[in-house]
Amino acid sequence: MGKGPGLYTEIGKKGRDLLYKDYQTDHKFTLTTSSPTGVAITSAGTKKGELFLADVNTQLKNKNVTTDIKVDTYSNLYTTITVDQPAPGLKAIFSFRVPDQRSGKVELQYLHEYAGISSSIGLTANPIVNLSGVIGTNVLALGTDLSFDTKTGNFTKCNAGLSFSNVDLIASLTLNEKGDSLNASYYHIVNPMTNTAVGAEVTHSFSTNENTITIGTQHALDPLTMVKARVNNAGKASALIQHEWRPRSLFTISGEVDTKSIDKSAKVGLALALKP
Numbered sequence: 001m002g003k004g005p006g007l008y009t010e011i012g013k014k015g016r017d018l019l020y021k022d023y024q025t026d027h028k029f030t031l032t033t034s035s036p037t038g039v040a041i042t043s044a045g046t047k048k049g050e051l052f053l054a055d056v057n058t059q060l061k062n063k064n065v066t067t068d069i070k071v072d073t074y075s076n077l078y079t080t081i082t083v084d085q086p087a088p089g090l091k092a093i094f095s096f097r098v099p100d101q102r103s104g105k106v107e108l109q110y111l112h113e114y115a116g117i118s119s120s121i122g123l124t125a126n127p128i129v130n131l132s133g134v135i136g137t138n139v140l141a142l143g144t145d146l147s148f149d150t151k152t153g154n155f156t157k158c159n160a161g162l163s164f165s166n167v168d169l170i171a172s173l174t175l176n177e178k179g180d181s182l183n184a185s186y187y188h189i190v191n192p193m194t195n196t197a198v199g200a201e202v203t204h205s206f207s208t209n210e211n212t213i214t215i216g217t218q219h220a221l222d223p224l225t226m227v228k229a230r231v232n233n234a235g236k237a238s239a240l241i242q243h244e245w246r247p248r249s250l251f252t253i254s255g256e257v258d259t260k261s262i263d264k265s266a267k268v269g270l271a272l273a274l275k276p
Contacts, residue, residue, distance in 0.1 A: 004116060018187060068080040170188075224244045
């Protein structure tokens with residue numbers, strides 16, 4: 001475990017990664033090349049049914065400044081400039097998208113041994129202001145995540161979260177959707193030698209009185225091969241196998257079946273990430 005409570009986005013992240021990361025039903029190919037001068041180019045293509053999406057991302061690093069420039073299928077140009085450690089514990093991020101003139105945003109992140117703060121503001125006449133903060137330690141942390149629309153004078157987001165962590169267990173409780181949704185997640189490392197872990201997530205909606213329950217597990221068959229599986233109370237069961245066939249290059253096969261409609265065809269996703 002690292003020092004400090006981290007940022008609000010890290011509350012429950014281990015559980016979310018176990019249950020949702022790398023699962024997909026699309027076909028995706030990613031190729032990343034890099035040069036000794038600090039320039040990395042990533043080309044990605046994704047096939048979603050009959051639709052094909054592609055983007056090219058260029059990353060340039062110069063000392064503590066990282067610039068990311070991405071162009072997608074619709075000729076949108078995304079630019080993100082990150083300045084790491086302009087002061088101890090501080091990170092500054094500036095981003096915008098062309099041709100959207102209202103997309104500019106400035107974000108500041110600050111990490112301390114007992115706090116983590118992130119704030120952002122849109123570069124418009126009536127911006128949306130985001131502020132999140134976490135206090136505590138790497139064992140117990142309490143935080144909140146707020147968004148305020150200066151045009152309407154209303155809070156568009158008001159969340160709160162609590163996280164408990166130790167060496168092999170992480171539990172979190174978050175209140176989302178302005179108090180309408182309660183989410184509890186659990187992540188437990190069963191065997192660190194084989195990277196075996198189990199996780200669960202329960203979400204309750206107060207407005208609909210409905211519960212969503214998802215449980216999952218992961219296990220490393222060998223140092224290069226990982227298998228994962230999950231199932232939810234809607235009857236959707238998913239599994240994947242991921243193999244690192246060469247350093248930093250991954251091949252992933254994932255599938256999903258609806259156990260309540262077993263006559264329907266299973267959804268299969270493929271992902272190939274190459275980093276020569």
